[in-house]
Amino acid sequence: MLSFQRVVSHVLILIFALVVPTSTAQDPLFVDGAAEDIAESRRELRTLIRNVYREKSLDAQYQLYASAADSLDELGPLLSADDAAAIRRHLYAAFQRLQLPNEVRNSHGxxxxxxxxxxxxxxLSEALTEGMYVAYLNDRAIPPEKLNKLLPQPTHDISFEGVFSSPTPRLSLRGLTYYGVVGYHGWMDKTSAYHLPSADLLQRLEKVTCWASDKYEIKDHRRxxxxxxxxxxxxxxxxTGDVAGELPEATHPKLTTHYVTSVAHAKKLYLQELAEVTE
Amino acid sequence: MMPRFTVLSLLLCTAMFAAETSDVYRGRMVRTEEISRQSNPFLRGQFLGYLDGKLAFQIVMFDRAEIFRRAIYEKLIVTRDPSNPDDPGFRSVVPGQFIQGEPERTEEVNELAPAANRAFRYHAGEGPETTARTNDTGVLLDADEAVLLQLEDLRQASVQIVFSNQSDGACHVELTRAEFNNKMGISYEYQKKSYPKNLKAAAEWDKQIYKPGEIATLTLKLSNRGENGDVVRLLGRSLSRWNWLDGKMFYLGDLAPQERATFSRRFIIPDDAPAGIHYLRIGFNDISGTKPQLPLTLQIAYTGNKQSH
Known part of the structure; x- marks a missing residue:
C-alpha cells in the first residue's frame, strides 16, 4: 500500500510534466529569428557573388569567389533544394567570369x-623537371632497372642509390620516352585534368621537341x-616544328615533357594557391 | 647424103613416139640434209632462293637454233604405154639422181652453259640499275637488294627483273610473289598451329656507329627455343619513323623446334641523316596473328657540321 507522501510526490511530478514545456534534441538552431538569419546570410552570399563580377583585382576577385563558395557550403544545407541549386548556378556563372591568371601551379610544383x-x-606547363620526375619514381617505387627503358639516353642526372635523386632537380628533364610520359601522367593526374599538348600548339612553340596528344595516322595506305x-x-x-610519328620507346636528346590543362582547372589551381597563401 | 646419126635419130624418135611415155616421180626419202643453221644464243634466268644472305639468280646461256632442212628423195621414172590406160608402168630409180624436197624450218633450243663469270647490269621493276657478277656456276647474288626493295610493297604480285650485258644480250625474269614465297620457304598452302612464344630473336649490326652515306647491314637471328611446336610462316618487317630504316622485309619461314634462321638486310643511310640514335623495331608476323616486336637502335656519329636530331 502506497504511503500518502509517495502519492503526493507522484501527483506533483504529473502536474510539473503537464505544465512545464519540455525541450528536445531536435530544436532548431535559430529560435524565433532563425529564418531571418538564413535570409540575411543568403543576401550576403548573393552580394558576395555579385562582387565577384565587380572586382577588378585578380586576387581579390578569387578571394571573393572562395568566400562565396565557402559560404554556400555552410549555408546550402539550410536552404531549400531549389534555392541552393539556384545559388550554385549563380556561383558557377561567377566562376566562368573569373579573370584568367597568367600563371598557376599544381600540387606537384x-x-x-x-x-x-x-x-x-x-x-601549358613548364618542362617537367628532374626533381618532379624523381618524386614520381620514388613514390611509385619504380625499379631502378626500369629507368633505362624510361630514359634510355644519358641526357639526365638521375641516379639511384637506394632512392632516386638528382643533383639538379630544377633542370628540365630531357629524353623521356612516351612510356615515361604516360607513367608520370598517370601518377600526377588523378582527375584527367592534364593532357599532352596538341601538335598544333607545339608547332607554334619554337625549338620545342615534345610528345603530342594527337593520334598518329599514317596517310600512305600501303604503309x-x-x-x-x-x-x-x-x-x-x-x-622543332616538324610533326612525325615515332616509336614510343624512342627518345631525343632535346625532348622535354609538357602538359596542358584547361582554363577551368587552372582557375581551381589558382584558388588552391591562394588558399595555401592565406593559411 | 645425110649423116648416118641423123637418119638413125629420126628413125628412133619415130619409133619412140609410136611406143611409150615416161614420167618422173619422187620416190622414197633417202635422207634429210641441212640447208642452213642459224644460231641465236639467248639468256635464261631463274630465281634460286636465298643464298649466302642474298637473293640468288642463275643465268644460263641457251641457243635457239633456226635450222632449214629438206628431204632428199629418189628420182623415179615410170614408163607407160600411152595407148594402154591400165598399164601400171615400169618404175625405175634413176641412179645418182635425186629430187630435193621443199625447205622446212625448225627450231631447236639447247642449253649451252651457265653464264659464268660475267658482269651483268640488272634492275628490278622501276628500280635503279645496278651491277653484279655471276660466279662459276652462273649464279648472281642480288647484293644491292634490288629485288627485295621491289617486294617490300606487300601488294606487289610480281616483279620483273632484267639482266643484260653487251656480249650476251638480255633476259627477263618474271618473279611472282607465289614463286618467291615458295622458294623462300614461306608457305600459304597449309594451316598449322604456331608457337610464337617459343621465338627468340636477336639482331646484330655490322658496325656499332655509322656515318651518313654508309650502308648498315642488320642480321636477324631467330631461333625456336621450344621443345615441340613450330613457329609457322614467320615474316619480319622493320618499323621506324625514318623512311630509310622503315619497311624492310625479313623472310624467315617455318622454324621447327630448336631450329635457327638468319636473314640480313641493308639499310642505306642518307647523306643528310642526322647524327644520334635512331630507333626502329622489327615487327614479326606469323600464322597465329601475334606480333612480337624486337626494339633496336642504330647510331650515327656526329661528323662536325652534320645536324643532329
Whole structure:
C-alpha cells in the first residue's frame, strides 16, 4: 500500500510534466529569428557573388569567389533544394567570369602559363623537371632497372642509390620516352585534368621537341597496312616544328615533357594557391 | 647424103613416139640434209632462293637454233604405154639422181652453259640499275637488294627483273610473289598451329656507329627455343619513323623446334641523316596473328657540321 507522501510526490511530478514545456534534441538552431538569419546570410552570399563580377583585382576577385563558395557550403544545407541549386548556378556563372591568371601551379610544383591559340585558351606547363620526375619514381617505387627503358639516353642526372635523386632537380628533364610520359601522367593526374599538348600548339612553340596528344595516322595506305600487319605503333612527336610519328620507346636528346590543362582547372589551381597563401 | 646419126635419130624418135611415155616421180626419202643453221644464243634466268644472305639468280646461256632442212628423195621414172590406160608402168630409180624436197624450218633450243663469270647490269621493276657478277656456276647474288626493295610493297604480285650485258644480250625474269614465297620457304598452302612464344630473336649490326652515306647491314637471328611446336610462316618487317630504316622485309619461314634462321638486310643511310640514335623495331608476323616486336637502335656519329636530331 502506497504511503500518502509517495502519492503526493507522484501527483506533483504529473502536474510539473503537464505544465512545464519540455525541450528536445531536435530544436532548431535559430529560435524565433532563425529564418531571418538564413535570409540575411543568403543576401550576403548573393552580394558576395555579385562582387565577384565587380572586382577588378585578380586576387581579390578569387578571394571573393572562395568566400562565396565557402559560404554556400555552410549555408546550402539550410536552404531549400531549389534555392541552393539556384545559388550554385549563380556561383558557377561567377566562376566562368573569373579573370584568367597568367600563371598557376599544381600540387606537384609544376607551373603552367596561359597560352592563347585563336579562340582557344589553355595552360601549358613548364618542362617537367628532374626533381618532379624523381618524386614520381620514388613514390611509385619504380625499379631502378626500369629507368633505362624510361630514359634510355644519358641526357639526365638521375641516379639511384637506394632512392632516386638528382643533383639538379630544377633542370628540365630531357629524353623521356612516351612510356615515361604516360607513367608520370598517370601518377600526377588523378582527375584527367592534364593532357599532352596538341601538335598544333607545339608547332607554334619554337625549338620545342615534345610528345603530342594527337593520334598518329599514317596517310600512305600501303604503309599503314604493313605497319598494322607487323604490330607497329607510332606516337606523335613534334621536333622543332616538324610533326612525325615515332616509336614510343624512342627518345631525343632535346625532348622535354609538357602538359596542358584547361582554363577551368587552372582557375581551381589558382584558388588552391591562394588558399595555401592565406593559411 | 645425110649423116648416118641423123637418119638413125629420126628413125628412133619415130619409133619412140609410136611406143611409150615416161614420167618422173619422187620416190622414197633417202635422207634429210641441212640447208642452213642459224644460231641465236639467248639468256635464261631463274630465281634460286636465298643464298649466302642474298637473293640468288642463275643465268644460263641457251641457243635457239633456226635450222632449214629438206628431204632428199629418189628420182623415179615410170614408163607407160600411152595407148594402154591400165598399164601400171615400169618404175625405175634413176641412179645418182635425186629430187630435193621443199625447205622446212625448225627450231631447236639447247642449253649451252651457265653464264659464268660475267658482269651483268640488272634492275628490278622501276628500280635503279645496278651491277653484279655471276660466279662459276652462273649464279648472281642480288647484293644491292634490288629485288627485295621491289617486294617490300606487300601488294606487289610480281616483279620483273632484267639482266643484260653487251656480249650476251638480255633476259627477263618474271618473279611472282607465289614463286618467291615458295622458294623462300614461306608457305600459304597449309594451316598449322604456331608457337610464337617459343621465338627468340636477336639482331646484330655490322658496325656499332655509322656515318651518313654508309650502308648498315642488320642480321636477324631467330631461333625456336621450344621443345615441340613450330613457329609457322614467320615474316619480319622493320618499323621506324625514318623512311630509310622503315619497311624492310625479313623472310624467315617455318622454324621447327630448336631450329635457327638468319636473314640480313641493308639499310642505306642518307647523306643528310642526322647524327644520334635512331630507333626502329622489327615487327614479326606469323600464322597465329601475334606480333612480337624486337626494339633496336642504330647510331650515327656526329661528323662536325652534320645536324643532329
Amino acid at each position: 609544376m607551373r603552367f602559363r596561359r597560352v592563347v591559340q585563336g579562340a582557344d585558351v589553355q595552360y 599503314s597496312d604493313a605497319v598494322n600487319m607487323f604490330g607497329g605503333k607510332f606516337r606523335t612527336i613534334v621536333t
